[in-house]
Amino acid sequence: MDKYQHSQKDKLFKTDKTDPYLEAHxxxxxxxxxxxxxxxxxxxxxxxxxxxxxxxxxxxCPACRRVADRAAAGQVRLAGGFLQKHREELVHLVRNTEAREKAEHALERLIDVAEDGDELLVTTTGLHLANRIGHDLEAAYDGDTSYRYSDSEFYLSVDWHRD
Structure with a gap:
């Protein structure tokens, strides 16, 4: 690979954006x-x-600052008829996922699990926990899941729905 191709490839995979909660202090x-x-x-x-x-x-630490500021890096929105019938079970899955992720990654934590009308809104201190919750919901209960990263690449919104 010539030098020009290599430098172009580096630009594609490296970002100069930094998460303010990780880098600021x-x-x-x-x-x-x-x-x-x-x-x-x-x-x-x-x-x-x-x-x-x-x-x-x-x-x-950055996770404790995010919790204090209520500045989520990720959110998971659960909706649909299945949620209404299995709310306790789904909250249990969310909390177990957090416990596993937090045990290995100190900055991955829940900020809140809150009712939002007929939906459940889970906010997290890290992208990876929101991502893992979405994948665990899919693996355990199927449903439709979508993942949207913000332009800054430091916020992930996951929507999970099952009728």
Whole structure:
């Protein structure tokens, strides 16, 4: 591949857009969130980072800031007759999906699960959790699902419907 083709390919797959909640305020070194206990080390937030050998500052993680600001990165809207008959079961699936995703990815959490008329609106701190909830709904209950990313690439809206 020549140099020109390679540089064009890089432009297609790399974006200079950055999520303001991830990039705006990064700890200088190692940190721990005083709200949830997540740890920041080597550029990553996790539950298991070993920063015992370095000084650690208190720093509120991006997920806790999103929850406090109610600034969702993703939403899942559930609708249809199936929701009305199986609401508790569907909420249980959403909460179990969050528990699995959150255990591995410290910044993927639910902000809210709320009634919105005849629909259920789930808001999340991360795109991946919204995406995973949509896929888990499809896998468990079929239905029609659509995924729409915003132009900024930092917001995902998932609609799930089953009659």
């Amino acid at each position: 990064r700890p200088g070194g190692s940190a721990q969130c005083p709200e949830c206990g997540a740890k920041y080390h080597a550029g990553q937030w996790s539950w298991h980072a070993d920063a015992s050998h370095v000084s650690v500052e208190n720093f509120v």
